[in-house]
Amino acid sequence: MTANNREIVVRAEGLVKKFNDFRAVDGLDLTIERGMIYGFLGPNGSGKTTAIRMLTGLLTPSEGTVEVLGLAIPKDAETLKYKIGYMTQTFSLYGDLTVLENLDFMATIYGLGRKKRKQRIAEVMERYQLSDLKNRFAGKMSGGQRQRLALATAVLHEPQLLFLDEPTSAVDPESRRHFWEELFDLVEGGTSIIVTTHFMDEAERCHKIAILEAGQKRADGAPKELMAALGANVVEIEARNLRDIRRGLLGSDGIMAAAQLGARLRVLVRDDIADPEAFLKDKPETDGASVIERVRPNLEDVFVTATGEGRQ
Numbered sequence: 534m535t536a537n538n539r540e541i542v543v544r545a546e547g548l549v550k551k552f553n554d555f556r557a558v559d560g561l562d563l564t565i566e567r568g569m570i571y572g573f574l575g576p577n578g579s580g581k582t583t584a585i586r587m588l589t590g591l592l593t594p595s596e597g598t599v600e601v602l603g604l605a606i607p608k609d610a611e612t613l614k615y616k617i618g619y620m621t622q623t624f625s626l627y628g629d630l631t632v633l634e635n636l637d638f639m640a641t642i643y644g645l646g647r648k649k650r651k652q653r654i655a656e657v658m659e660r661y662q663l664s665d666l667k668n669r670f671a672g673k674m675s676g677g678q679r680q681r682l683a684l685a686t687a688v689l690h691e692p693q694l695l696f697l698d699e700p701t702s703a704v705d706p707e708s709r710r711h712f713w714e715e716l717f718d719l720v721e722g723g724t725s726i727i728v729t730t731h732f733m734d735e736a737e738r739c740h741k742i743a744i745l746e747a748g749q750k751r752a753d754g755a756p757k758e759l760m761a762a763l764g765a766n767v768v769e770i771e772a773r774n775l776r777d778i779r780r781g782l783l784g785s786d787g788i789m790a791a792a793q794l795g796a797r798l799r800v801l802v803r804d805d806i807a808d809p810e811a812f813l814k815d816k817p818e819t820d821g822a823s824v825i826e827r828v829r830p831n832l833e834d835v836f837v838t839a840t841g842e843g844r845q
């Protein structure tokens with residue numbers, strides 16, 4: 534399977550998951566190439582975890598087709614299990630087992646032979662700075678340490694494809710940065726990664742992202758391409774009465790969103806308005822504003838325009 538000579542690791546068409554009448558995932562099409570970090574970005578409840586669970590073969594789709602690493606899912610889910618790693622939101626570790634015991638247990642589940650098991654456990658302990666913690670109970674570790682152990686267990690069997698469900702929500706910014714460096718090392722070594730996140734800065738690190746809302750894909754592509762194709766110009770306003778300005782602007786023609794960031798109001802103006810700064814200066818609401826200036830779009834602007842955020 535190739536597209537533009539790059540191998541495809543995930544292909545999903547018309548993927549639907551219904552819980553009774555509720556469509557948690559609602560007609561998702563995905564094409565994910567090998568050797569990249571692909572992000573699912575979306576608000577709570579947008580279907581990210583449900584989509585990942587279907588791609589890993591843990592949940593049976595209600596409709597649609599899925600192929601992962603060339604295997605038809607869910608039919609070949611058992612074979613797929615040995616080729617993928619999955620790090621869940623809750624880092625499914627055993628709190629009353631030590632680091633070493635957790636790794637040993639998972640290595641057995643993955644069916645690694647005795648020699649390979651020893652070798653890989655030593656490698657991942659070294660790689661993820663777990664050697665000094667090997668006798669620590671997982672339940673007694675910090676968020677960052679648990680995250681490193683969860684990643685170590687997910688890659689023990691050297692999976693071709695790694696799924697990470699909000700891997701950094703429980704850790705501090707430094708651990709997050711470090712974790713992302715580890716992910717890029719894995720990609721360099723040939724692993725493809727699919728990651729869900731709420732964080733814009735994390736989404737910006739992905740090679741490509743899909744923005745999900747209400748189980749549907751609202752946009753996808755490289756973060757830079759999405760920012761370039763925003764369909765809006767971004768203008769920031771500084772004034773004393775930003776809350777009033779925001780209320781006044783929201784809902785008026787040409788304004789796609791307005792959100793306060795500290796002492797500034799960030800306004801998305803439809804890009805068919807030729808001079809967005811002049812357009813805003815002409816509005817009576819902005820009388821008395823000290824600054825009205827155009828700024829560069831970021832991924833949050835893409836998120837806001839792609840989803841319903843910021844329109845309320």
Ligand SMILES: Nc1ncnc2c1ncn2[C@@H]1O[C@H](COP(=O)(O)OP(=O)(O)OP(=O)(O)O)[C@@H](O)[C@H]1O
Nearest residue numbers: 552555556557575576577578579580581582583584
């Ligand atoms: N087993 C289930 N039974 C019924 N509803 C479910 C089930 N699993 C998920 N849902 C619902 O499906 C929707 C999507 O949930 P999902 O966990 O996939 O979202 P998410 O984008 O991963 O959210 P979060 O960012 O909060 O983890 C939610 O409304 C959730 O309540």
